[in-house]
Amino acid sequence: MTTSPSHIDRHRLIEDLRWKKFPVLDDGFVALVDCMGDDAAVVQAARVSYGEGTHKVSDDRQLIRYLMRHSHTTPFEMAELKFVVRVPMDCWRQWVRHRTANINEYSTRYSLAIDSMQGTHDDQWRSQAATNRQGSGEFLTKAAGHKLTQSEMELQSLARRIYEERLEAGIAREQARKDLPLSTYTEAYWKIDLHNLLHFLALRMDPHAQLEIRRYAETIAREIVAPLFPLCWEAFLDYRVEGMRLTKLDQGVIQRLAARPGALLPATSHDFLSAQDPSWSGLERCRERDECWQKLMVLGLVE
Ligand SMILES: Cc1cc2nc3c(=O)[nH]c(=O)nc-3n(C[C@H](O)[C@H](O)[C@H](O)COP(=O)(O)OP(=O)(O)OC[C@H]3O[C@@H](n4cnc5c(N)ncnc54)[C@H](O)[C@@H]3O)c2cc1C
Numbered sequence: 001m002t003t004s005p006s007h008i009d010r011h012r013l014i015e016d017l018r019w020k021k022f023p024v025l026d027d028g029f030v031a032l033v034d035c036m037g038d039d040a041a042v043v044q045a046a047r048v049s050y051g052e053g054t055h056k057v058s059d060d061r062q063l064i065r066y067l068m069r070h071s072h073t074t075p076f077e078m079a080e081l082k083f084v085v086r087v088p089m090d091c092w093r094q095w096v097r098h099r100t101a102n103i104n105e106y107s108t109r110y111s112l113a114i115d116s117m118q119g120t121h122d123d124q125w126r127s128q129a130a131t132n133r134q135g136s137g138e139f140l141t142k143a144a145g146h147k148l149t150q151s152e153m154e155l156q157s158l159a160r161r162i163y164e165e166r167l168e169a170g171i172a173r174e175q176a177r178k179d180l181p182l183s184t185y186t187e188a189y190w191k192i193d194l195h196n197l198l199h200f201l202a203l204r205m206d207p208h209a210q211l212e213i214r215r216y217a218e219t220i221a222r223e224i225v226a227p228l229f230p231l232c233w234e235a236f237l238d239y240r241v242e243g244m245r246l247t248k249l250d251q252g253v254i255q256r257l258a259a260r261p262g263a264l265l266p267a268t269s270h271d272f273l274s275a276q277d278p279s280w281s282g283l284e285r286c287r288e289r290d291e292c293w294q295k296l297m298v299l300g301l302v303e
Helices: 007-017 039-046 057-069 074-078 089-095 142-168 173-179 194-204 211-228 230-241 248-258 269-275 287-298
Strands: 022-024 028-036 080-088 101-105 126-128 136-139 185-193
Touching: 007 028, 007 211, 022 211, 028 211, 039 057, 039 074, 039 230, 057 074, 057 230, 074 185, 074 194, 080 089, 080 194, 080 211, 089 185, 089 211, 142 173, 185 194, 194 211, 194 230, 211 230, 248 269, 248 287
Parallel strands: none
Antiparallel strands: 022 028, 028 080, 080 185, 101 185, 126 136
């Protein structure tokens, strides 16, 4: 069973983590600057009417798990984390859509743009996904990616050279930067409470999120949130990341599969189609039906 570190261990942990740069992508990083609160702060807020009292760690764990299961979210807002991050602009553009954080970003009006752009190795180019219009498919071979990496390097150095030529010609930094590519790294302070950070992580660690931002989310999760908030993290994994939501329609499919005379599991695709929701039948393509099939696969109910 997961337990929370003692006060002294935790203090040491925070001091070890503070300002430690965890590398992400080829030149990015995330580092913890400050952390307010811990698992106990979440528990304390939830027990506001009773006081801390003599509750045991196992009670704290049960309470956190209850809060997470039932979306009692405000106690998780009592903890806050501040990071400094270095991220390519295209990834940052997705990151800043999370409005529940406080941000202060490096200014390229005031300072020179960071002289670093995210590069793509020969074996890192991804094809367009065939089934998901937003996602990536297979990796290209190294040989196929080599040419793309070469042209990326040419483009990035040309863009940087033109930027610097404009600055040398006395052009304002705010205008000179306009043609820098989205692969240019930016840096920012990013402060967010634990509830909204977990929301960010749930969305951005998900396989549907772009791989680059996923790498950042995974690093924040693994290196910082999991060790600092072990009980909250455990509950978050159990109930959000690795939990499964069965819709009313999904439940109907399972009930019909189970009600088949002599029902044998796993059911075949033919059985599944016979048990599908009536609103799906007749549709050649149905994303909701595909999602239901995936859930039943995970549960071992279909083959
Ligand atoms: C896989 C993926 C694909 C995406 N694709 C696109 C896309 O194609 N185009 C696009 O534009 N975006 C896209 N997004 C961004 C997405 O729509 C959200 O803007 C982003 O994930 C932030 O989520 P959020 O609003 O829940 O988070 P936050 O901004 O942190 O907000 C957290 C919660 O607070 C509440 N909240 C915050 N601000 C407000 C407000 N002003 N009004 C009401 N409620 C508020 C909401 O309940 C919200 O869920 C994508 C995101 C993901 C993960």
